[in-house]
């Protein structure tokens with residue numbers, strides 16, 4: 670049976686695309702790949718930012734980095750490019766990195782660069798949800814992995 674396509678944050682696949690040049694590889698990657706045809710994306714790289722880069726957080730409708738530069742345009746461009754890739758690949762679901770100003774879902778950092786979380790989504794997550802793409806993070810990855818039956 671053909672595996673469904675799944676959009677996935679590149680840093681969750683072990684790609685060093687985080688702002689600090691590191692990655693967030695998940696232990697479940699092989700399991701996810703056995704169930705889905707993964708489509709890796711990094712919205713911040715797609716938006717034209719480089720790695721490493723200053724960390725950024727959402728401040729209302731803007732995204733500002735920790736040296737005070739407004740990077741909203743790059744984040745929006747990355748979100749739009751990610752949506753195009755999702756739609757071109759018929760992805761109905763995405764597994765994205767929790768808490769990120771691009772990829773977070775349900776909670777993100779509050780814009781003060783003090784590690785405090787607030788309710789909200791990353792810029793890319795908002796756009797995917799608006800376009801009826803379901804978003805999961807590594808925190809609820811179990812929802813993407815069918816449970817084995819007991820028999």
Ligand code: SF4
Nearest residue numbers: 678680711766769772
């Ligand atoms: S933008 Fe998303 S995919 Fe890229 S490094 Fe940040 S959390 Fe990972």
